[in-house]
Amino acid sequence: MDIFLALTAALLYFAALLQIIPGLSGPNQIPARSVFLSASGALVLHAYLLSDLILSGGGQNLSILNVASLISFIIAAITTGLMFRMRIWVLLPVVYSFSAINLTAATLLPGAFITHLEAHPEVLIHISLALFSYSTLMIATLYAIQLAWLDHQLKNKKKLVMNPNLPPLMAVERQLFNIILIGEVLLTLTLLTGLVFVQDMIAQGKAHKAVLSAMAWVVYGVLLWGHYQSGWRGRRVIWISIVGAFLLTLAYFGSRFVREVIIAG
CATH class of the missing domain: 1.20.120 (Four Helix Bundle (Hemerythrin (Met), subunit A))
Incomplete structure (x- = not known):
């Protein structure tokens, strides 16, 4: 079924x-x-x-x-x-x-x-924040890819840019940074709850998750600072977004993939 x-x-x-x-x-x-x-x-x-x-x-x-x-x-x-x-x-x-x-x-x-999350509700809070922060920042990555595609269409004067189903370039860029800001707040809360609630967060075998997540937090923080303080936009924003998503994916799935798929297989 x-x-x-x-x-x-x-x-x-x-x-x-x-x-x-x-x-x-x-x-x-x-x-x-x-x-x-x-x-x-x-x-x-x-x-x-x-x-x-x-x-x-x-x-x-x-x-x-x-x-x-x-x-x-x-x-x-x-x-x-x-x-x-x-x-x-x-x-x-x-x-x-x-x-x-x-x-x-x-x-x-x-x-x-x-x-057994029912025995540790504080860990459930941490995992829930982690899931929503990762999901939000993955949506931001998709927005960055959409932004790159629309920018390519504009530069090549494609007819698709006039398609009523497609959003204006500036609207996508504005939405992108709003989503990244929300994701960064959620990622900050994820890291804080991890430090407070997860006692072995930086233990051997788990430290890489904290380090990679912190690196992603820095990457997104620098991106937001660069945009709001120095007006960063275009390809630089797209590539930095992809780097942040890559670091988070490694943090969330890297060791699990090796342990559950490669070694178990």
Whole structure:
């Protein structure tokens, strides 16, 4: 049954995706309501499957695939909720594709990394902040890629720039820094709660997570400072955003990937 539901959710994600793509390459209006209904159906099934995959009887199964699927769900839910307020159509095909792939992989390739967060609510707060900070900054990375794509279209005078489904370049840039600021605040709270609540945060075998997360925090902080104090924009902003996302991904998934996939395989 879980496999059937996962495949149904993936099909709904791809149905939403297929309704978006034609509007990105032509002047036709994207059917936002229809896309929203397809994506909402996929998200409902995704949430149900996540509860089944993560909330096992013996604790919480936070395997690398389950966590990746949870993060992709958070990103998909946030971006879907924003589709009527912002022209984020360029982002959604990537978001929905990753959600479908991550959910299918988590369902078909079950792993085990059991924790007991009910016994440590303070750790649950820390992990929740970590998930939301990572998801928010990944959305910022997608915005940076969208910004680069729109900038390329402008410089090459492509007709796609006139597409009514695409946002103005300046609006994307403004939204990008608002999202990075929110993500930086969440990342700050993540690091602070880690220092306070997670006693072995800098212990051997875990220190790299704290170091890489702190490096990402510095990178995003420098980016925000450079933008608001010195007017940084363009390619510099895009590349710094990607570097910050890379550092965070290494912090969140690097050792888990080696331990759960490479060594276990």
